[in-house]
Amino acid sequence: NAGVTQTPKFQVLKTGQSMTLQCAQDMNHEYMSWYRQDPGMGLRLIHYSVGAGITDQGEVPNGYNVSRSTTEDFPLRLLSAAPSQTSVYFCASTYREGEGETQYFGPGTRLLVL
Amino acid sequence: AQSVTQLDSQVPVFEEAPVELRCNYSSSVSVYLFWYVQYPNQGLQLLLKYLSGSTLVKGINGFEAEFNKSQTSFHLRKPSVHISDTAEYFCAVTRTLTGGGNKLTFGTGTQLKVEL
Numbered sequence: 001n002a003g004v005t006q007t008p009k010f011q012v013l014k015t016g017q018s019m020t021l022q023c024a025q026d027m028n029h030e031y032m033s034w035y036r037q038d039p040g041m042g043l044r045l046i047h048y049s050v051g052a053g054i055t056d057q058g059e060v061p062n063g064y065n066v067s068r069s070t071t072e073d074f075p076l077r078l079l080s081a082a083p084s085q086t087s088v089y090f091c092a093s094t095y096r097e098g099e100g101e102t103q104y105f106g107p108g109t110r111l112l113v114l
Numbered sequence: 115a116q117s118v119t120q121l122d123s124q125v126p127v128f129e130e131a132p133v134e135l136r137c138n139y140s141s142s143v144s145v146y147l148f149w150y151v152q153y154p155n156q157g158l159q160l161l162l163k164y165l166s167g168s169t170l171v172k173g174i175n176g177f178e179a180e181f182n183k184s185q186t187s188f189h190l191r192k193p194s195v196h197i198s199d200t201a202e203y204f205c206a207v208t209r210t211l212t213g214g215g216n217k218l219t220f221g222t223g224t225q226l227k228v229e230l
Contacts, residue, residue, distance in 0.1 A: 033218075040123075042204060042220035043158075058217070090157060092218075101146070101208070103218060105158040 002026050004106035006091050012112045013081040021076040021109050023091030031094035032074040033058070033103065034066065036087040043090065049074055081113045116141035116207050120221035128229055129197055135190040135224045137205035144210040147188040148218070149179055152202045161203070164188065175199065200228045 007022045025032065033048040035058075045058030049068040063085060065077040078085060088110050092103040121136040139145060146165050150158040162173025169181040179190045188205060205221040 035218075035220075040222055042118075042222045043206075043218070044220075045217060048217070102148075102160060102163060104160070105150075107157040 004091055004093050004104055006089075006106035006109050008109060009107070010110045010112075012114065013078075014114050015082060017081050019078050019081065021078075021089055021091075021111075023074045023076065023106060024072050025074075025091075025093040025104075026072065027093060027095065027104070028071060029093035029095055029104075030071065031096075031101070032068070033092045033094070034064070034074070034076045035090045035092065036060065036085075037090060037108075038087050046076065046089075078111075083113045085111065086113045087111060116143075116145060116209065116219050118205050118207050118219055118221035120205055120224050122224050123222065124225045124227065126227045126229060127195055130194050132193050133191065133195050133199075133226065135203050135205075135226065137188045137190065137221060139186050139188065139205075139207045141186075141207065141209070145207045146210055147179075147181060148206040148208075149173065149177070149188070149190050150204045150206060151175075152204065152223075154201070158204065161190070195226070195228050197228050197230065199226060201226060 004025045030051045034046040035043040037043045044060050047066040049055045055066050088108050090108050091106040094103050117140045119138045127133045148163045149161040162171050164171050164181045172178045177192050202223045202225050204223050206218045208218050
């Protein structure tokens, strides 16, 4: 299994541009999530999905959209990039085992908005 | 809602010395607890997790953590660190009810720097 994959690894945008961060997993996990990581703030949840066709907002959803048309893919869209969205973005999928759940993270996308 | 506090932003330690990275959490309901490690320019890797049962949890790379419900703590320990343990470590918590795995709450991280 490739696990959780993310593309691109790096991206530079100008303010106002839009783009889509791709995330895919081949483990047939139902749950997927997007986080952003900023210095001194840990990881914060942007959006999540409990299955194909179902998404919901996390802690910091403003400026981002998601969709989940298939179990495998969970893209994150920046509608109009702002410098405040400069960050490292991580996608995760969740494996449920008995009473517990474990999240597996992709390698991240480093985004710079000028 | 739950929260996680990692008391130390940086922990310097000499190689082969023991280390403890502290994590305290706050929650009104039962939780699952996790430690993740992030090596430079990489994603997060699961070190260990507490779901239920024994309060002493062993993970990869010789790390272990102890869940202390009365002190709401989940401190990470290693008896003898190696230079390759230099990384950032994140404590995280999620509720046990309603399949809370999508809503991990992370601490702000502890940078472990192992020196020769």
